[in-house]
Amino acid sequence: MEITPAHYALLSAALFIIGVVGVLVRRNIIIIFMSIELILNAVNINLVANARHLENLVGQVFVVFVIAVAAAEAAVGLGILLAFFRNKETVNIDEMNVMRW
Amino acid sequence: MPAGFSAADFLYILPELVLIGGAMLLLSLSVLVPRRDGLLLWTALATVAVTLVLVVRFFGLDVTAARGLLAIDSFAAFFKVIVLLSAALTLLMSAPYLRVEGIRVGEYYFLILCATVGMMFMASGVELITLFIGLETMAVSFYVLVGFLKPNPRSNEAAVKYFLLGGFSLGILLYGMSLIYGVTGTTSLAGIAAALRGQDTSLVLVLAVILVGAGMGFKIAAVPFHMWAPDVYEGAPTPVTAFLSVGSKAASFAMLLRIFVVGLPALAQEWSLLFYVLAVISMTVGNIAALTQSNLKRMLAYSSIAHVGYLLIGVVVRTERGVAAMLLYLGVYLFMQLGAFAIVTAQRRSDIIGDELKDLSGLSKRNPLAAFAMGFFMLSLGGIPPTAGFMGKMWLFGAAIDAGFIWLAVIAVANSALSIYYYIRVVVFMWINQEEPVGSPIVIGPAMKVALGVALLGTVVLGIYPQFLFEQAEVAARTLQGITAATVVGGQ
Numbered sequence: 001m002e003i004t005p006a007h008y009a010l011l012s013a014a015l016f017i018i019g020v021v022g023v024l025v026r027r028n029i030i031i032i033f034m035s036i037e038l039i040l041n042a043v044n045i046n047l048v049a050n051a052r053h054l055e056n057l058v059g060q061v062f063v064v065f066v067i068a069v070a071a072a073e074a075a076v077g078l079g080i081l082l083a084f085f086r087n088k089e090t091v092n093i094d095e096m097n098v099m100r101w
Numbered sequence: 102m103p104a105g106f107s108a109a110d111f112l113y114i115l116p117e118l119v120l121i122g123g124a125m126l127l128l129s130l131s132v133l134v135p136r137r138d139g140l141l142l143w144t145a146l147a148t149v150a151v152t153l154v155l156v157v158r159f160f161g162l163d164v165t166a167a168r169g170l171l172a173i174d175s176f177a178a179f180f181k182v183i184v185l186l187s188a189a190l191t192l193l194m195s196a197p198y199l200r201v202e203g204i205r206v207g208e209y210y211f212l213i214l215c216a217t218v219g220m221m222f223m224a225s226g227v228e229l230i231t232l233f234i235g236l237e238t239m240a241v242s243f244y245v246l247v248g249f250l251k252p253n254p255r256s257n258e259a260a261v262k263y264f265l266l267g268g269f270s271l272g273i274l275l276y277g278m279s280l281i282y283g284v285t286g287t288t289s290l291a292g293i294a295a296a297l298r299g300q301d302t303s304l305v306l307v308l309a310v311i312l313v314g315a316g317m318g319f320k321i322a323a324v325p326f327h328m329w330a331p332d333v334y335e336g337a338p339t340p341v342t343a344f345l346s347v348g349s350k351a352a353s354f355a356m357l358l359r360i361f362v363v364g365l366p367a368l369a370q371e372w373s374l375l376f377y378v379l380a381v382i383s384m385t386v387g388n389i390a391a392l393t394q395s396n397l398k399r400m401l402a403y404s405s406i407a408h409v410g411y412l413l414i415g416v417v418v419r420t421e422r423g424v425a426a427m428l429l430y431l432g433v434y435l436f437m438q439l440g441a442f443a444i445v446t447a448q449r450r451s452d453i454i455g456d457e458l459k460d461l462s463g464l465s466k467r468n469p470l471a472a473f474a475m476g477f478f479m480l481s482l483g484g485i486p487p488t489a490g491f492m493g494k495m496w497l498f499g500a501a502i503d504a505g506f507i508w509l510a511v512i513a514v515a516n517s518a519l520s521i522y523y524y525i526r527v528v529v530f531m532w533i534n535q536e537e538p539v540g541s542p543i544v545i546g547p548a549m550k551v552a553l554g555v556a557l558l559g560t561v562v563l564g565i566y567p568q569f570l571f572e573q574a575e576v577a578a579r580t581l582q583g584i585t586a587a588t589v590v591g592g593q
Contacts, residue, residue, distance in 0.1 A: 009283075012279075016272075016276055019272065020273075023265075023269050029261065029265065032265055033265070033268070036265070036268040036269055036271075036272055039269070039272030039273070039275075039276065040271075040272055040275065042272075042276060043272065043275040043276050043278075043279045046276070046279040046280070046283065047279045047282065050279065050282055050283040050286075053283075054283075054286040056286050056287075058230075058282070058286075058287065058288050059279075059282055061230065062229075062230050062278075062279075062282070062288065065230055065233070065234060066233075066275060069233075069234070069237045069241075069271075072237070072241055073237070073241060073244075073264075073268055073271075076241050076244050076245055076264070077244070077264045077268065079245075080244060080245075080248045080257070080260045080261055080264050081261060083248060083251045083257050083260070084248075084257040084258065084260070084261050086251075087252070087254045087257050088254065088257070093265075096258045096261065096262065098254050098255050098258050098336075099255060099258060099259070099331075099332045099335055099336060
C-alpha cells in the first residue's frame with residue numbers, strides 16, 4: 001500500500017484528538033503535560049508531511065521552531081510544577097483548590 | 102551578514118535589539134551589583150524609554166523588513182507604543198510591591214522586558230513562524246512571572262493553570278496554522294491571502310479558522326476560552342496581572358488582526374461570525390460574572406473579559422473605522438486598567454494582601470487621593486461620560502452601527518449599562534462604607550505617584566480630546582487595510 005499525504009493527515013489528526021482528550025480527561029498534571037506534547041507532535045507530523053508533499057522547506061523550518069519552543073516550555077513548566085509540588089505535595093489537578101477553578 | 106539580510110533590516114529591528122540588550126544588561130547588573138534595586142529599576146525604565154523613542158520614529162512608515170518576516174508600519178508602531186507604555190507603567194508600580202513580597206528584582210525586570218520583546222514581535226510579525234515565536238517569548242516569560250511568588254500557593258496554582266492552558270491553546274493554534282500551511286504552502290500572511298484569493302472555502306480551511314480563532318481566543322481570554330483568566334489574575338503578583346491584562350491582551354489583538362484581516366480575508370464571513378458570537382458571549386458572561394465577585398482582582402479579571410467582548414466588535418466590523426475605534430479603545434483601556442491595578446498594587450502592605458473589595462472600605466477618609474483616582478478609573482471602565490472610557494465606547498459602538506451591526510451595538514450598550522453596577526459598587530465601598538480601617542496606612546511612593554499620574558492624565562485627556570489618538574489609530578488601521586489590498590510575493 002502506498003502511503004499518501006492523506007495518511008499522514010489522518011495520523012496527525014488522530015494524535016491531535018488523543019492529545020486534546022488527554023488534556024480534558026486526565027487529572028495528573030504530568031500526564032496533561034504529556035498530552036500537550038502529543039498535540040505539538042501532531043502539529044509537527046502535519047507540517048513535515050505537508051512540506052514533503054508541497055516540496056517546500058518552510059514547514060520543516062517551522063518544525064524546528066516548534067521543537068525548540070516545546071523544549072523551552074518543558075523547562076519552564078517543570079520548574080513551575082516543582083514549585084507547586086513543594087507547597088502542595090501533589091500533582092493532581094483536582095487538588096488545585098486554593099482558588100475556584 | 103546572513104544571506105538576504107541587509108543593514109537596513111538591523112535598523113528596523115533596532116528597538117527590539119535595544120530592548121534585548123537592556124534586558125541582558127539588567128541580568129548582568131543584578132549579579133554584579135546585588136541589592137541595588139533603584140539602579141536596576143532605572144536601567145529597565147531607561148531601556149524602555151529609549152526603545153519608545155526609537156519606535157515612535159517608525160510611525161508613518163510602511164515597509165516589510167527581514168525578507169517579508171516583519172512589517173515596520175504604523176499599525177506595528179501603534180501597538181508597540183501601547184505595549185511599551187504598559188511595560189513602563191508596570192515597572193513604575195512594581196518596586197514597593199516587590200519589596201513587600203521579598204522578590205529579587207533583577208530577574209523580575211528582566212522577564213518583564215523579555216515579555217515586551219515578544220509582544221513587539223507579535224505586533225510587527227507578518228509571517229506565522231515569527232508571530233508564533235513572538236507569542237511564545239511573551240507566554241514563557243509570563244509563565245515564570247505569574248509563579249514568581251514561590252512560597253505562595255495561590256501564585257503556584259495560578260502559574261500551573263496558566264502554563265497548562267497556555268500550552269494547550271498553543272497546540273490548538275499551531276494545529277490550525279499547520280492546516281493553513283498545508284492548504285496554501287506558505288507561512289507569509291500576504292502569501293496566504295494571495296493563495297486563497299478566488300478559491301472556494303474548503304472544510305479544512307473553516308476548521309483552521311476555528312482552531313486559530315480558538316487559540317487566539319485563549320490568549321485574549323474571550324469566553325468560552327476564559328477559564329484561566331480569573332484564577333491567574335487573582336494568583337499572580339498584582340503588577341504582573343496588570344501587565345498581563347493590558348500588554349499581553351494588546352499584543353494578542355495585534356496578532357489576531359494581522360492573521361485574520363491580512364492573512365484570511367477570503368474567509369472573512371466565517372471568522373466574522375465566529376468573533377460575533379465570541380464578542381456577544383464574552384461581554385455578557387464577563388459582566389454577569391463580575392457582578393458577584395468579592396475579590397477585586399477577580400472582579401477586574403471578569404471586567405477585562407467583558408472589555409475583550411467590546412474590543413472584538415472592531416474585529417467583527419473589520420472596516421477601517423471599526424479597527425481604528427478598536428485601537429483607540431485599546432489606548433484608553435491601557436490607562437484606565439493599569440491605573441486601577443496600580444491602586445490594587447498600592448493596597449498591598451506588609452500586614453495585608455488588600456485585594457478584597459472590603460479592604461477598600463473607608464479609603465476616601467484614609468487616602469482621598471487614591472480613592473479619587475480609583476473612583477475615576479472605575480467610572481472610566483464603566484463608560485460614564487466625562488471619562489476616556491465613554492469616548493472609546495462611543496467610537497466603538499458608533500463604528501458597529503455605521504457598519505450595520507445594530508444588534509451588536511444594542512447588546513454592547515446594554516452590557517455597559519449592566520457593568521456600571523459593579524464599578525459603582527467599588528466607589529460605594531470607598532466612600533460610604535466606613536468600617537474600621539484594616540492594615541497599616543497606604544503609602545504611595547514617588548514611582549507609584551508617577552504611574553498613577555500618567556494613568557490619570559491619560560484617562561482625563563483622552564476623555565476630553567480623543568481626536569489626537571483617533572487620528573493616529575486611523576493611520577494605523579489604514580496600513581493594516583493597505584496590506585490586504587496590495588499583492589505581495591509568496592513567502593519562500
